[in-house]
Amino acid sequence: MNEALRPFAPGRHGAEHYGNAPLHLHADVVIVGAGAGGCAAAAAIAERGASVLLLEEGRHWNPMDFKADTAFAFKNLYQARGARALRGNTILPLPGGRGVGGSTLINSAICFRCPDAVLDEWREDHGCSTVQNDRFSDYFDRVWSTLGVTVNPIEMQRNNNLIFRQGAEALGLKGDFLPRSAPGCIGCGICQYGCPSGGKFSADRSFLRVAEQSGDVGVYADCRIRRVETDGARVVAVTGHVLDPDSHDTRQEVRVTAKEFICSAGPIGSPLFLLSNGLADSSHCGAHLVVHPTVAAMARFDQEIRPWSGVTQGYWVDCWEEGYLLQTFTCTPDQYFSTLQTAPGRATMEIMRDLKHYASAGALIHDEDSEGRVRMTPAGPDLSYFVGDGDRKRLTAGLRKTAEVFFAAGAKRVHPFRLGLDGIDRPEDIEAGLPMTLKARDLFLYASHPMGTCRMGRSPDSSVVDPTGRVWGWDNLRVADASIFPTSLGVNPQVTTMAMALMIGHELMA
Numbered sequence: 427m428n429e430a431l432r433p434f435a436p437g438r439h440g441a442e443h444y445g446n447a448p449l450h451l452h453a454d455v456v457i458v459g460a461g462a463g464g465c466a467a468a469a470a471i472a473e474r475g476a477s478v479l480l481l482e483e484g485r486h487w488n489p490m491d492f493k494a495d496t497a498f499a500f501k502n503l504y505q506a507r508g509a510r511a512l513r514g515n516t517i518l519p520l521p522g523g524r525g526v527g528g529s530t531l532i533n534s535a536i537c538f539r540c541p542d543a544v545l546d547e548w549r550e551d552h553g554c555s556t557v558q559n560d561r562f563s564d565y566f567d568r569v570w571s572t573l574g575v576t577v578n579p580i581e582m583q584r585n586n587n588l589i590f591r592q593g594a595e596a597l598g599l600k601g602d603f604l605p606r607s608a609p610g611c612i613g614c615g616i617c618q619y620g621c622p623s624g625g626k627f628s629a630d631r632s633f634l635r636v637a638e639q640s641g642d643v644g645v646y647a648d649c650r651i652r653r654v655e656t657d658g659a660r661v662v663a664v665t666g667h668v669l670d671p672d673s674h675d676t677r678q679e680v681r682v683t684a685k686e687f688i689c690s691a692g693p694i695g696s697p698l699f700l701l702s703n704g705l706a707d708s709s710h711c712g713a714h715l716v717v718h719p720t721v722a723a724m725a726r727f728d729q730e731i732r733p734w735s736g737v738t739q740g741y742w743v744d745c746w747e748e749g750y751l752l753q754t755f756t757c758t759p760d761q762y763f764s765t766l767q768t769a770p771g772r773a774t775m776e777i778m779r780d781l782k783h784y785a786s787a788g789a790l791i792h793d794e795d796s797e798g799r800v801r802m803t804p805a806g807p808d809l810s811y812f813v814g815d816g817d818r819k820r821l822t823a824g825l826r827k828t829a830e831v832f833f834a835a836g837a838k839r840v841h842p843f844r845l846g847l848d849g850i851d852r853p854e855d856i857e858a859g860l861p862m863t864l865k866a867r868d869l870f871l872y873a874s875h876p877m878g879t880c881r882m883g884r885s886p887d888s889s890v891v892d893p894t895g896r897v898w899g900w901d902n903l904r905v906a907d908a909s910i911f912p913t914s915l916g917v918n919p920q921v922t923t924m925a926m927a928l929m930i931g932h933e934l935m936a
């Protein structure tokens with residue numbers, strides 16, 4: 427494992443260090459994509475003695491670089507400059523992160539261990555023999571401690587979270603503050619723009635640091651990988667280009683050889699990479715996309731809420747048995763404006779003028795009969811997703827429940843994100859405002875948890891990777907990111923992504 431043809435320099439490198447010559451490197455293990463999966467896999471491999479090189483298309487970031495500015499964040503920290511979306515029986519925005527840290531740079535830091543029932547299903551129904559509950563319990567413990575997971579103090583939660591707790595308690599619902607990977611959170615409410623306080627332990631500030639302790643890890647940012655070279659049975663090299671960090675234009679060639687390769691480009695990037703290189707066929711690769719579709723509401727209170735302030739997502743209500751979770755969220759005023767689906771014009775402007783009196787929360791659905799697909803077409807990536815009838819009903823039920831919680835907390839008016847609906851003034855009107863006949867396209871949906879497009883399983887007839895993460899048919903190519911989940915998870919996925927990546931890293935080094 428330690429033989430290196432052309433060594434790389436350990437440490438963090440970016441476009442400003444590469445000069446103009448082609449970048450030709452070698453390591454024991456190369457990982458494409460430095461997000462949740464890539465950084466955790468790097469830690470598991472590096473601690474067992476191999477040299478690891480991570481290639482990431484986005485940049486390195488420091489907390490002081492982040493700005494509470496949508497245009498800056500979308501351009502620099504988001505895939506497709508914030509415009510990534512799914513088409514189908516409705517349109518869903520599908521934001522994803524870009525940069526060393528991946529989507530953890532812009533996530534809300536919510537942490538859930540994967541429910542045992544889901545692990546059981548993956549092992550028993552999908553043949554994921556490596557997914558044993560005891561083994562994963564250890565991995566979840568490790569993720570928990572590496573991310574510094576904690577419940578933030580009540581003074582950081584602020585009104586948007588506290589008011590939802592008040593409503594949930596009034597209704598006797600099972601709810602709690604959310605454990606988060608942000609032990610130093612100061613409650614500035616802009617997780618989706620990068621954490622300017624450094625209080626959030628994104629993957630670059632947690633697992634990547636663990637990996638770097640080996641002294642044999644190099645992180646090459648601003649490198650987009652597109653192609654592979656193979657000898658028929660094994661991958662020999664990955665190739666791509668250095669990107670200009672500002673314009674994203676391509677510069678010189680990147681070519682990296684290794685003994686082992688891991689694709690951690692995320693649930694959209696990984697299937698696109700495998701499909702465009704003919705490393706997997708489309709019977710399962712790119713298929714089975716699940717995303718946790720989410721729908722939300724805002725609610726007006728007499729008292730000031732100041733929804734832009736406090737832990738971004740701090741409180742949840744457990745409706746697992748009904749197929750969804752309720753979670754609070756905050757965003758910046760311009761983001762509230764862009765998601766408001768009340769009658770356009772005056773009504774929206776009145777809410778914006780009055781924004782300090784509003785709270786916001788929504789329902790996250792465990793996709794049960796919805797599915798999508800990632801395809802590469804001559805015109806570029808095509809991402810589709812169709813909301814199933816059962817999930818459509820669960821979305822409406824979750825939105826109704828969100829409205830009930832707000833009214834129980836004393837809301838004077840609730841604005842569900844239902845197209846064309848101006849608002850609901852009384853709890854008795856919730857059913858009429860949100861009938862179970864609503865179509866998916868009547869709701870303003872959102873999703874930020876893609877999963878399942880390179881699913882793990884017992885055979886190539888039903889999956890893309892084997893239970894150790896190896897791509898069927900390729901000895902030295904694995905996938906380690908949220909694409910390998912055999913099903914939708916039902917809870918926020920970063921912890922499970924990291925646990926799966928630790929397992930795959932250890933299997934590779936076994």
Ligand SMILES: Cc1cc2nc3c(=O)[nH]c(=O)nc-3n(C[C@H](O)[C@H](O)[C@H](O)COP(=O)(O)OP(=O)(O)OC[C@H]3O[C@@H](n4cnc5c(N)ncnc54)[C@H](O)[C@@H]3O)c2cc1C
Pocket residue numbers: 458459460461462463464481482483484521522523524525526527528529530532533534535536537538618649650651652690691692693695696699739874875876906907908909917918919920921923
């Ligand atoms: C706005 C938002 C909020 C979220 N909030 C939460 C939360 O609170 N809790 C939670 O559990 N989960 C949350 N998530 C989801 C969670 O962050 C992801 O599930 C997790 O990061 C997925 O890890 P991954 O390794 O699969 O992909 P990512 O973390 O997205 O990493 C993939 C990386 O690969 C890089 N890449 C892609 N293609 C290439 C290529 N060709 N060459 C080089 N590099 C490439 C990308 O730039 C990216 O950095 C959120 C996600 C978003 C977008």
Ligand code: SF4
Pocket residue numbers: 535608610611612613614615616617618620621622623624625626736737738
């Ligand atoms: S709310 Fe907390 S974790 Fe999120 S960006 Fe602000 S300080 Fe960081």
